[in-house]
Amino acid sequence: MKIRISIFISIVFLFATGCKKQLDLTPQSEISDLTFWQTSSDFELAANWFYLNTLDDPHYSGTNNSDNMSDLAFGTDIDPVSSGTYVAPEQDNNWDNPYSAIRNANKLIEKGQGSSIKSSILPYLGEGYFFRAYNYFTLFKLFGGVPIINQVLLPTDSMVFDARAPRDVVMDSILSDLNIAIAYLPAKSDAGTGRICQEAAEAFKARVCLFEGTWRKFHASGDGDTLLDQAIAEAKHVIDSKSYALYQGKGASSYRYLFIDQTSENNPESIIAKKYRTNINVNGWAYGVSWGNLNPTKQAADMYLCTDGLPIDKSPLFRGYDSCRSEFYNRDPRMTQSLILPAISIIRPQYDTYRPQWPGVDNNRNENSGYMLYKFISEEPTPGNGGGEFDWNDLRYAEVLLTYAEAQYERNGGISDADLDLSINVLRDRVNMPHLTNAFVTAGGLDMRTEIRRERSVELAFEGFRWDDLRRWKTAETTLPQSLLSIDVVGTQWANPVITLDGNSYNSFFYNTPSSQLQNGFKVLQPGTQRTFDPNKNYLLPIPTKQVALNPKLTQNPGW
């Protein structure tokens, strides 16, 4: 019997051990890294990832790139960065996400450089370098010098715990990557539709060089001129390539329609764009923007020139604040294309008929500043079936022109009328504003630097440039601590309980504003006493505290 038992037990184990290989399975849904990276289309797929996942869209991602962080706009709540109350966070996507993208870029570069088909994948390899630079620049702008990780790491690699590289080393690394990208990428005419091309990399490099060139100049931290020279050169190269032009398709309203009417591949002004299409990639920003997440302040409204080319404090054409509409008269047309004239009728998301616009009514839900944003407001009641289908222009040609003008001025302490005509006056022409010339500046008692900066702020208003600009100009310390103001209440039409415009009556949300909330008659959104800016601290954001705790070599930015 014992023999029989052992026979049966043997049978049992024979049966079970017959197929040791049954545990060796292969994945059916994902591809192994070992078998990928064989063909050109593999590299294309890898390069594609960066477009969706790293191209910045401040209204969608909403992180640290919105003009709510500056003096030009105010959202539904006080912005801690803008008002200086920001506390070092434990975790920050602005730190984590770029490194995740850099890891993917490193992989693409590593595999591409070692590939036997390198010559046929140069465009994608170039995109790898471009997006690595793009993500380092995101980190650089916010935090300054950061650890440079240019290889695919494992948790066991000591480089994971590297210290921060100095600011100039990071900048050199970014420029080096961009130079390789420019070398590898095809010219726009040869590049795939919508893909990063040589001119796009040059335009981006101009942005980087202007940022750090002016930063070095105003923060007295090194040689800015070399960078400004490169900014001028790259911008000029883009201009001369004639690959791009300003969008003029809607006549006098082209400026407003540029953001809502054109798919980027048909828009001559678009250089780098995040794309949204129904059924492919949608987001909610057409609604979000429409709901008052970005309300213009008095500071924004006041920067628009009068139609004579003079600022409101100098121009006789300025009509003051007495009526709800008076300040909008005789102004740079970009004002009424960026801000809604009270009580005009428009169509907007979720509204199928023309309705008069009024602060606090319909989707102008956030009445706090009294100004209503018009820029980016779609005219379709249901844009993209639940999502925006308007591309976000991350880098458009107008910025290249402004970069050229500013870099020229800051490099040389002046700018020629010819260069102004090549840049700023192209923008002025689109909106029928008088040209900016050295003579006009002198005659009007103006300051050329102020006017160049004004032009940039007006043209790029609410697109997420302002906070970066204030920091690199080193003017944030004076601009940001001031009270954020909304419309003028005292002695104006807004002080009436009911306001009649265009035959309709509207409740004023401002008629009984207590005097404690007023400053020179303007309603205060946030008093200056609640806003601070420490020049030794606030020009950079803090590194997330957990990262500092995890890596002893990672030093925190000063003041935080």
Place this chain on the structure above:
Amino acid sequence: MEKILFPFRTCRIPLQKMLLIMKLTIVLLLAGCLQVSAKAYSQNDVKLSLDLTNAKLKKAFEIIERNSHYRFLYNSATIPENLRIDLHEKDILLSDALDKIIKNNGLIYKIINNKVIAVTSAGEMMQTIHLKGDVVDSTGNPLQGITITVQGLKSGTSTDAHGHFEIEVPDNAVLEISSVGYQSQLVRVTRDMPLHIVLREATSGLDQVVVVGYGTKLKEADLTGAVAKIDGEKLESRPVTGTLDALQGLVPGVAITRQSGQPGAQNYQLSIRGTSSINGNVPLVLIDGIPGDLSLINPQDIQDLTVLKDATAAIYGARAADGVILVTTKRGKRSSRPNVAYNFNLAVKTPGMMKKATPTDHFVKMFNEANKNDGDPQTFSDSTLAKIASHDPGVGQGENWSLQSYPMFYQSRNWYGDLFKTALRPTHNVSISGGGENSTYVMSFGDTRDNGNIAFGDNASVRDNLRIDMQTNLLKNLKLDVSTAYDYLNIRQPSELNDAIDNGLKVFSYVPLKNPEGNYYGYQGYENPVQELTMGGNETITDSRWSNNVKLDWEPIKGLVWTGQIGINLERYDDNAYDATNEEHNWDNSINSLIRNNPNSATYRNWSSVYKNFSTYVNYGRLIGRHDIKLMAGASREKFTKEAEYMAGAAFTSNDIFPLYLSDPSNLRAGDPVNWDDDPWALESYFGRASYSYAGKYYLEGTLRKDGSSKFSPEKRWSEIYPSISAAWKISGEPFFRDLVPSNLVTLFKTRASWGKTGNQDIPTLGLFDYIQLINISGQYPIDGSTVSKMASLSGIASPDRTWETIETKDLGFDLVLLQSKLSLSFDVYRKNNNNMLVSVTYPSTLGASAPTSNAGSLLDKGWEFNGSWNSKIGAVRFNVGIILNYNTDIVTNLQGQDVYNLGLTQARQGYPLDSYFGYKGSVIRSQAQLDAYASKYAGKGIVPATQPNGYGGLGVGDVMYQDVDGDGQITTYGDKTKGHNGDAVFLGSQIPKLTYSLTGGLKYKGFDFSFILQGTGNKYVWRGNGNFGVPLGEFWFQPLDYFYGKTYNPTNTNAEYPRLSNNGTIKGNNYQFSSLWLENTRYLRVKNLTVGYTFNGLQISKLKLRGVRVYVSGQDIFELAKGTWGHMYDPEETYVPPITADPTNTAYYENNYPMYRAFSFGVNVNF
């Protein structure tokens, strides 16, 4: 004396019998003929070949037994020891052989029931008794289906509906009268006289047989581990949708929660003694040995259910870390005529606790109060308030914020409440079971139509269960068990169901359903929920499973059983959803250009999977004197493969039907593998068990298990050999104990201890191929502006080093049965420790991806269980009461120092229970002095706004102040840990209750029965969010819950529970921070079930004779004492347990959850 010979007939071999039974069964199934009885097999003589040389007579008997189906019955003393037989015959008739070896040796024999050959000496009286008798229970009610067997033989019969039985037995035989749920009785038959047998209920279940896995069965009294058993009948007569529902409150240590009242999607969560890992592991459920799903099996098919809670589960290794539930389905009974049972239950489901938005008058008053607090003008005018009070039918100028250009109405409609109605749920079950001498069969079919409580659109689930099982003895030592089950679940619901429920709260109460022309009215962006439900399209989910289970038991040698089992489960899952385009109308009846679902679209998702399980094991048991030894060894292989498809189309030419070919081809899209992966996995396992007991007093058992899993790299694939050991000492079996305590006082006193380690790889967060660096190709992006581009990225970081989690369990318990089995008590203390739990170890983000989880964490569960029951009778009334208590704590003991938590729910944080809430300690500022003291320290710092008299979101009286727990002079969530400040968000409570308990009871009097189940939990916490409805006026565009009306601070209500109302973002931001103020304790005690029934026995309805009929009424979830329900708006069981991969702080569940219901039902059970 006299030999009585029965005529012999040729006996068929068992295989033919089986075929016959199968045929008969098919006839039964097809014809539905209920009165056919399968009997009268021919009894022709068998032919034998015998080759006996100088064999002892007993040896001769053995040889004949082995070659025929006959058994010998004799008294050893009567067989002469020295008698030797010589017989060499081919094809001799049995009767001739018997004559030669028995009759010719001076003995006589008699064949009884064509089965037993009783042998005796001529000197002994040899009589066959035709015995009649009846069996009743202790109250005198006749018992049907009681098995009566002759001890030592396999022959027997069972009682009819009147409790009667008749049987041929040899004189002096011993009858065993037994039935599940009753204490067996042995009766020696001495005279041909009617027997009256009273069976006592097996109150303590000590004699019940418990299946503990891989063919091993033990008496409950002999268990060494923490094992609980539930009889299927306890699950049967409750008006519930499924097994999990029915199990709630019945098993100590088993916690079942549900999240929704949605038909087919109640989302039950099952756990045994807490959870063993932060990775969300679940108990292993085996249905007849093959992994299955408790939510889909028909409770009517369950014979019994065993829960292995401690180291006894270790024998199941790889997936048993959270305990094992063994389900044994019903089998037919041998030698019984067909039993046909039909059960019907009709449940009436009424919506239970439901959210209620403020009626219009409360809303406008609260809104105006917020305006006043903010220093804003009053939004709703006094005349509007008057019109609302008088239900003015007119239509006025819009006043509500942002809606001034929309009309204002003065009605009040309960949008949310009107979305739900009472619904019916009929259930039918029919089963046919029975068996012949060598085989059994059972067929059951169940159908449940669960209609949803939603009042609009098509919402119902249908569950059909068909189960067929046949067992037969192919040879007398070879048993085949074939079962097949088809489980079908079909759910129909409006595509926008959850969205519509959500919108039911969001639409303003003053908005009418339809415009004056009778068309659905669309009011600004608020989607009309009734229109969404009726016109927005439908979704159909169908889950079909076909489970096949073939099991062969071969007993080549007495005591040695080899088992081979093949289980193959096929599953097909389809989810088809259509989003139909629909238009809303404006008040003037023009069509609103906000067209919903434009273009229309449809998604088709399906997957099919094949799961194969091959297992084999050998059991050997032997009793040597008082040493009882049982050994088992086996192995198994499992493999799972899956294929998934996901297609989406849009712009269909039809808005009614959505076949893909009608969609716009350029819109056809395939889904991502991220959502519908089809990766395989496989497991290979070896296991063994040895148990030893001595004299029914000392028990020792040990198991070993080793598994290999495809989820780990080849080097880390195989687990270590996991051991378990358990022991028990039946003190009541000791003579010294018996000397001290009489057995009628203490029937059983047993202590138990167990220890074991189990490997775990069934971890939801563990990818199937995490040990390989994978490239994820997914997503879609229009790089060129029009066509779809896919994207490839690195899929995490490969982890070649990861391996099994190891869970160590310890249990110490005792069982006590007292007062003639009237009182049973059992108590266990336990610890469960996951020592190398897979946790994320955080690296600097410069790594560029999350490091793979590593075996670096630990989690400790500990607690105790108590189970007590009292069974007795007073006069003719039998009653029982029971209590179950379970206290369990779990603590995440090691997460490698990683300390991630957030305001609100956090799934795991080192040093705290799972699913804990962290938040500020908040209280309402009730005086200027309080405000000044607080503001002077904290205003303008951290999360606290500055104080301003009015506006800019200035802090004021009536707002919330927070405790500066870390004393850093500011209120912050995390503090700056690099400076030693740990922040002010502290532990406020866990979602998981430590204490769960239930009380059960019942009584029977004659035909009447009554039973109840009360179930409850200790403190458990819930936070319903600070977004739309968890706080009043969280968003000004949504009406608050009426619960908050009159409960907010204002100068005339200074003792209010909640802070002042506001529409100011900063004020709300401050007051609606997640703090103790908004956390609710939702402990409850609920009447889970009350049932009253009456049983008619032997009912004769015209010509139809019914064996038994029971009618009953029953109520489920009918009443409760509960806290934290916000005035009966949230069911206390309604707790969202987020999946491990979900964002725990997302509280949207509390807005769009389908409400629970109460059920009242009528049922009838008929046995033919």
